[in-house]
Amino acid sequence: METTQLTDQRADQMSAAERRRRELLEAADRVVLRDGPGASMNAIAAEAGITKPILYRHFGDKGGLYAALATRHTDALLASLRAALDAPAARRERVEATLDTYLAAIEARPQVYRFLMHPAEGSPGDSGFDVGRHSAPLLRRMGEELAEVIEERVDLGPGSQQLARVWGHGIVGMMHAAGDWWLGERPCTRAELVQGLADLLWGRLAAAGDKAGGPGF
């Protein structure tokens, strides 16, 4: 196997151990993307052409491997989100661009998304593999990131820092849940979803009138 394609770092300056670790991570990535989040350590080892104990020497336990794997993807996603978020544009455009960036990412690589957001818990009795250690970090990091941008660029008056964090996590959760639902059912185009969510954030819920002939009111 000559899969020497390294993503960004310079291979000639990496120690052998680091290069090996990277190879293993890429093999793990292939397996996880093929077999889903429940991929077994044996399968990953087989894909890498080696056996289990080596994986354990490199990553400690399954949680370590999955954390390393998740970190790569979350960092990449966060970087692109930050770009959309920090763009010099009007607020609504930034919001729409960020929503679209996120949705495009999960649309382009749903397997990665499923791995990051819905890790397998395949072995309930395990020692220390918890969803909170993987999916929560991504959502939390996105929420904190967004909170910083809000607090930095939006004038919210007193208590702004706390409010910005509430909004950051809330908006991220909105994006995540809507994206998850959308990815499963595909009830509309991505652009329509982005518009709908942006409209929601822009107060259209408050502005809309009551429906005539509502039940019992």
Next chain:
Amino acid sequence: METTQLTDQRADQMSAAERRRRELLEAADRVVLRDGPGASMNAIAAEAGITKPILYRHFGDKGGLYAALATRHTDALLASLRAALDAPAARRERVEATLDTYLAAIEARPQVYRFLMHPAEGSPGDSGFDVGRHSAPLLRRMGEELAEVIEERVDLGPGSQQLARVWGHGIVGMMHAAGDWWLGERPCTRAELVQGLADLLWGRLAAAGDKAGGPGF
């Protein structure tokens, strides 16, 4: 092989099978709330005073048991949410009441919350995602429920049904993520969180001005 001999009993009396099933479910509930979502079938059987195969005869597999367990709590939570949602009050008050109901529920019983939000759907050899198939996650049901209420009571013009679903899932996700973060860090009171989220939904993000001296803008 399936006959109706059990259903022809009087409706006001539960069959022995149903009573047994209920007992098992309550035992499972105790164990799950004590040991977390990773509770083993053996532990549940022991708590119920019986052995594994009986559980499997009643619920098929672990997923079945967990689905039955989740359904009970989900139904209870959804009922109280629906009450807040359908109250004859102004929209903002209904929104705040619903948010508060949800947050109060997860605050009162975080164990139940953790179980519902992270159900151990780990099925060996899953090779994909059956999410939304057997154990319709709580978030989805809440999203659909909210969408119905929105579509029913809010005048959204053309495309209202689709937009209502987008908003339903989005708002539920916002509530969920903010609640999850809040439950972990407790950065403010419940009432403050409710106000912050309601303000967000009421378009305060769009109404707020840009902050003076923002970076590069």
Next chain:
DNA sequence: TGCAAATGTTACCTACGGTAACAGGAGTCT
């Protein structure tokens, strides 16, 4: 009484995460 169904058991299987214990190869120090 007899018979079928439901309830219960023990014992076992497979698969997974995780861990010894051991075998070689490449440098390195004396």
Next chain:
DNA sequence: AGACTCCTGTTACCGTAGGTAACATTTGCA
């Protein structure tokens, strides 16, 4: 050279989990 260490790699094994087969027992009812 030889010994010493570090890294890679192996086979074999353990404990526990989900899930099932086969057998024993009670129950309900014609």
